[in-house]
Amino acid sequence: MPVNFTPATPEQLLPVAGVALGIAEAGIKKADRKDLLVIKLEQGARVAGVFTKNRFCAAPVTVCQEHLAAGNEIRALVVNTGNANAGTGEDGLARTHKTCAELSALLGCEAGQVLPFSTGVIMEPLPVDRIVAGLPRCVADLRPDNWHSAAQAIMTTDIVHKALSKRVDIGGATVTITGIAKGSGMIHPNMATMLGYVATDAKVSQPLVEAAVRYAADRSFNRITVDGDTSTNDSFMLIATGRAAMAEITNPNSAEYEAFRAAVTEVAATLAQAIVRDGEGATKFITVEVNGGADGEECAKVAYAIARSPLVKTAFFASDPNLGRIQAAIGYAGIEDLDVARVKLYLGDVLVSENGGRAASYREEDGQRVMKEAEITVRVELNRGQASTTVWTCDFSYDYVRINADYRS
Amino acid sequence: MPVNFTPATPEQLLPVAGVALGIAEAGIKKADRKDLLVIKLEQGARVAGVFTKNRFCAAPVTVCQEHLAAGNEIRALVVNTGNANAGTGEDGLARTHKTCAELSALLGCEAGQVLPFSTGVIMEPLPVDRIVAGLPRCVADLRPDNWHSAAQAIMTTDIVHKALSKRVDIGGATVTITGIAKGSGMIHPNMATMLGYVATDAKVSQPLVEAAVRYAADRSFNRITVDGDTSTNDSFMLIATGRAAMAEITNPNSAEYEAFRAAVTEVAATLAQAIVRDGEGATKFITVEVNGGADGEECAKVAYAIARSPLVKTAFFASDPNLGRIQAAIGYAGIEDLDVARVKLYLGDVLVSENGGRAASYREEDGQRVMKEAEITVRVELNRGQASTTVWTCDFSYDYVRINADYRS
Numbered sequence: 001m002p003v004n005f006t007p008a009t010p011e012q013l014l015p016v017a018g019v020a021l022g023i024a025e026a027g028i029k030k031a032d033r034k035d036l037l038v039i040k041l042e043q044g045a046r047v048a049g050v051f052t053k054n055r056f057c058a059a060p061v062t063v064c065q066e067h068l069a070a071g072n073e074i075r076a077l078v079v080n081t082g083n084a085n086a087g088t089g090e091d092g093l094a095r096t097h098k099t100c101a102e103l104s105a106l107l108g109c110e111a112g113q114v115l116p117f118s119t120g121v122i123m124e125p126l127p128v129d130r131i132v133a134g135l136p137r138c139v140a141d142l143r144p145d146n147w148h149s150a151a152q153a154i155m156t157t158d159i160v161h162k163a164l165s166k167r168v169d170i171g172g173a174t175v176t177i178t179g180i181a182k183g184s185g186m187i188h189p190n191m192a193t194m195l196g197y198v199a200t201d202a203k204v205s206q207p208l209v210e211a212a213v214r215y216a217a218d219r220s221f222n223r224i225t226v227d228g229d230t231s232t233n234d235s236f237m238l239i240a241t242g243r244a245a246m247a248e249i250t251n252p253n254s255a256e257y258e259a260f261r262a263a264v265t266e267v268a269a270t271l272a273q274a275i276v277r278d279g280e281g282a283t284k285f286i287t288v289e290v291n292g293g294a295d296g297e298e299c300a301k302v303a304y305a306i307a308r309s310p311l312v313k314t315a316f317f318a319s320d321p322n323l324g325r326i327q328a329a330i331g332y333a334g335i336e337d338l339d340v341a342r343v344k345l346y347l348g349d350v351l352v353s354e355n356g357g358r359a360a361s362y363r364e365e366d367g368q369r370v371m372k373e374a375e376i377t378v379r380v381e382l383n384r385g386q387a388s389t390t391v392w393t394c395d396f397s398y399d400y401v402r403i404n405a406d407y408r409s
Numbered sequence: 410m411p412v413n414f415t416p417a418t419p420e421q422l423l424p425v426a427g428v429a430l431g432i433a434e435a436g437i438k439k440a441d442r443k444d445l446l447v448i449k450l451e452q453g454a455r456v457a458g459v460f461t462k463n464r465f466c467a468a469p470v471t472v473c474q475e476h477l478a479a480g481n482e483i484r485a486l487v488v489n490t491g492n493a494n495a496g497t498g499e500d501g502l503a504r505t506h507k508t509c510a511e512l513s514a515l516l517g518c519e520a521g522q523v524l525p526f527s528t529g530v531i532m533e534p535l536p537v538d539r540i541v542a543g544l545p546r547c548v549a550d551l552r553p554d555n556w557h558s559a560a561q562a563i564m565t566t567d568i569v570h571k572a573l574s575k576r577v578d579i580g581g582a583t584v585t586i587t588g589i590a591k592g593s594g595m596i597h598p599n600m601a602t603m604l605g606y607v608a609t610d611a612k613v614s615q616p617l618v619e620a621a622v623r624y625a626a627d628r629s630f631n632r633i634t635v636d637g638d639t640s641t642n643d644s645f646m647l648i649a650t651g652r653a654a655m656a657e658i659t660n661p662n663s664a665e666y667e668a669f670r671a672a673v674t675e676v677a678a679t680l681a682q683a684i685v686r687d688g689e690g691a692t693k694f695i696t697v698e699v700n701g702g703a704d705g706e707e708c709a710k711v712a713y714a715i716a717r718s719p720l721v722k723t724a725f726f727a728s729d730p731n732l733g734r735i736q737a738a739i740g741y742a743g744i745e746d747l748d749v750a751r752v753k754l755y756l757g758d759v760l761v762s763e764n765g766g767r768a769a770s771y772r773e774e775d776g777q778r779v780m781k782e783a784e785i786t787v788r789v790e791l792n793r794g795q796a797s798t799t800v801w802t803c804d805f806s807y808d809y810v811r812i813n814a815d816y817r818s
Contacts, residue, residue, distance in 0.1 A: 053741070054737060054740035054741045055739070055740040055741070055744065055747040055749050056736050056737055056739060056740030056749050056765070057740065084733070086733060086736075086737070087732070087733050087736045087737075087762060087765070087766055087767065088765075088766045088767070089750075089764050089765040089766025089767075090764070090765070090766070091766060092766060121731075121733065122731075122732075122733020122734065122736065122737060123732050123733035123736060123762070123766070123767050124733075231737060232733075232736075232737050232740060310719065310805075310809070310813070311813055314809075314810055314813035314814045315813070315814070317810065317814050318813075318814035320814070322530075322531075323496070323531075323532050324493070324495060324496050324530060324531020324532035324533075324641075325531065327465050327495075327496045327531065327532060327641075328463060328465055328495070328496075328531060328640060328641050330464070330465060331463035331464040331465030331466065331641060332462070332463045332464070335464065336464075338464040340464050340465050341498075353496060353532070355498050355499070356465070356496070356497075356498040356499070357496055357497045357498025357499070357500060357501060357532070358496065358497070358498075358532050396719075396810060397810060398807055398810050398811070400719070400723075400810070401723055401726065401805060401806060401807050401809070401810060402807070404719070404720055404723035404724070404727075405723045405724070405726050405727035405729070
């Protein structure tokens with residue numbers, strides 16, 4: 001079960017003015033499950049996204065980027081689970097275009113105003129006929145209060161759905177933010193088989209929606225790893241419908257923009273952490289905090305070396321304070337001139353190593369106490385600069401192997 | 410059990426003139442097991458090595474590098490298992506120096522002529538008193554035909570010992586090469602908790618012994634990965650005693666040097682592959698061959714992305730031709746300008762993808778047939794240059810988790 005995570009109820013998810021959602025059971029891979037989602041936007045919404053950097057990116061990722069780059073006003077998003085439409089070449093692109101064309105005909109807009117997303121098995125042909133057959137049912141189901149079903153419809157190996165709403169006061173107006181996300185394996189920046197959609201009624205200029213989505217991604221979905229595998233389909237979208245009763249935010253240095261960006265980031269970070277909490281086989285939620293680096297990049301190198309190490313992650317699974325494995329990961333992270341004598345390593349509140357070796361004050365029972373908890377913070381003080389980075393990961397269990405050895409069968 | 414690997418018998422391991430080996434049960438971590446090895450060299454031997462690049466390298470690695478850098482004539486090597494003496498700071502260095510001093514007193518040489526090695530748990534104090542107590546027993550046991558016991562004495566989580574002898578004709582003389590190695594977890598370049606010792610009676614100049622050890626390492630121990638963790642203690646040593654009846658090899662462009670280098674590389678590669686065959690929890694031996702890269706570095710990036718991916722490795726464990734996972738790993742390997750439409754992917758002799766998607770000729774049963782074998786070759790043709798790289802890895806099984814969750818307890 002997910003680590004310390006209770007999925008939201010339908011009542012906890014707030015509608016966002018200007019957004020309606022419709023779900024269908026299209027039988028894409030399995031019968032009797034929600035696997036197709038349409039998100040319809042009223043005119044005037046602003047949309048921006050960040051996408052996987054995988055060179056084998058999926059067909060829908062390519063098409064999304066084309067439609068956004070063309071500056072089209074986006075009127076709908078369509079998401080299918082059960083098939084990633086990745087590693088499918090020209091044929092995959094044609095099937096994605098067909099999905100967009102069919103949905104745009106149903107909604108009375110252009111195909112270029114639709115953003116497509118897919119998640120699931122890679123390298124299998126997208127069953128586009130089943131998707132096309134399901135779209136009218138999605139459209140018939142469109143409702144503003146459908147976020148709970150939407151979160152369920154995008155799940156793959158997720159055990160629970162991930163969704164969250166938040167209300168904030170920005171410049172005197174009450175703004176609603178609701179987000180959903182999916183993902184539990186192939187999770188590694190830049191992002192994962194991870195889809196995230198955050199919508200708000202805030203009124204924000206297009207450049208600032210774009211800036212905010214990148215800012216939030218770098219502090220949320222780009223800071224998690226389950227298995228180090230960067231997926232072909234990762235996408236994180238921010239939608240601002242502009243329906244709130246407020247002046248448009250256009251100044252990147254304004255208090256309003258900062259408040260907006262902070263609220264979106266908080267929602268994105270909570271969703272990203274939920275993905276790790278529901279990581280395949282996860283029994284522990286681990287925060288790796290690296291401070292005192294010369295720059296953010298070297299902090300991230302150290303944090304990911306720890307967070308990716310199968311040896312570190314199996315030690316967490318075993319609740320074994322095998323500190324040497326963490327130390328070894330710091331050592332091979334790739335900081336050529338690292339002075340290990342200056343590095344301090346903490347497990348929770350316990351100083352475990354300094355001066356290149358075990359701390360004199362360290363007692364095994366203190367380490368064991370921290371390791372037994374379901375939430376563990378590893379903190380590394382590099383003592384060579386002012387930069388910091390935090391990443392989130394989970395442990396590595398028998399169930400990770402079971403889930404991934406069985407996924408297709 | 411190791412994949413297709415039968416450990417050598419005592420009779421298969423040939424003595425190397427000028428080398429004697431002595432073993433003891435020193436009780437370093439467990440009772441009743443060989444855990445201490447002394448390799449004594451006659452005067453005139455040439456020794457060179459390559460070591461881990463981990464910044465938290467172990468005390469013995471630091472001391473080895475000091476003793477070699479000083480240009481001392483090496484007269485003995487000492488290896489303990491059960492404790493890595495890594496992450497132990499100044500105290501660890503002092504304990505290593507004490508080991509060298511005690512052995513040199515027993516052998517009548519200088520402490521600086523001894524090379525120390527340790528493998529085992531990180532960040533625990535080296536039980537130097539037990540080592541010192543065991544050294545006289547090692548010295549009493551010194552024999553040229555002790556390679557089999559030596560290979561057993563350096564094991565940690567290894568299921569089988571790794572050892573190999575080879576005779577080659579170089580410039581009319583018969584040269585003997587015998588090597589031993591250990592390692593099965595924390596295996597990743599640049600190298601791993603991996604120790605390798607190859608000795609030969611060939612007569613080779615010091616610069617060429619140094620060149621040959623680097624050449625061989627780059628084609629053997631630096632081309633394997635079990636779990637992507639680079640250890641603190643990795644060391645690969647080449648000893649050339651010069652006892653064979655031959656003229657000294659001094660010319661790097663001579664046929665004799667090429668023959669010598671090739672023979673040493675073959676022994677090292679067989680030992681390195683044995684480490685993977687005995688990788689923690691391994692049920693399959695996987696060769697990842699990347700051709701057609703612009704340079705060796707980008708070939709290695711792709712090969713390691715595949716060889717490290719937990720998703721790819723669990724699919725091998727499941728005998729599941731989940732080709733999308735391999736394709737995704739190629740895509741995130743870090744070649745920014747990779748044209749995926751030019752990439753061809755083969756599983757064994759089966760073309761599985763081209764033109765950015767599944768090959769038209771591919772049938773799932775062909776992929777399944779290859780995946781069921783115990784030895785599998787993944788071949789990637791990048792079609793962007795002339796460079797090639799091969800790495801070896803194993804699959805990722807329940808037993809990997811079991812072994813690494815239980816290792817200390």
